[in-house]
Amino acid sequence: MSSFRPQSEALLSQLADLFRLLGDTTRLRIVLACLGGPVAVGGIAAALALPATLVSHHLRLLRAARLVKSERQGRHVLYSAADQHVAHMLRDMVEHIAEPHQESA
Secondary structure, three states: OOOOOOOOHHHHHHHHHHHHHHOOHHHHHHHHHHOOOOEEHHHHHHHHOOOHHHHHHHHHHHHHOOOEEEEEEOOEEEEEEOOHHHHHHHHHHHHHHHOOOOOOO
8 A cells, every 4th residue: 555645735735625625415416427428517407406507606616626627519518527536536435435344453
């Protein structure tokens, strides 16, 4: 196991901000909806039964944090996970919480 340690307080602060952002279940659901590939705001809103304006607001925050990216296709803006790091991080966290809990001695 590697001994990963953020090198600066600024990096730790950015990491904490990222986790706070994903701590909101609506934003987390939106990021998860973007993992399957490019999807429009309306598609996310319909899939999650949320107002499109709320989805748009959260997408702006998620894009600013580089968790999702946008791509214009004609009149539509499509959103997807920013990169494989986002997908891997979420997959790893889901696997972590799904593991049976064992008390350490």
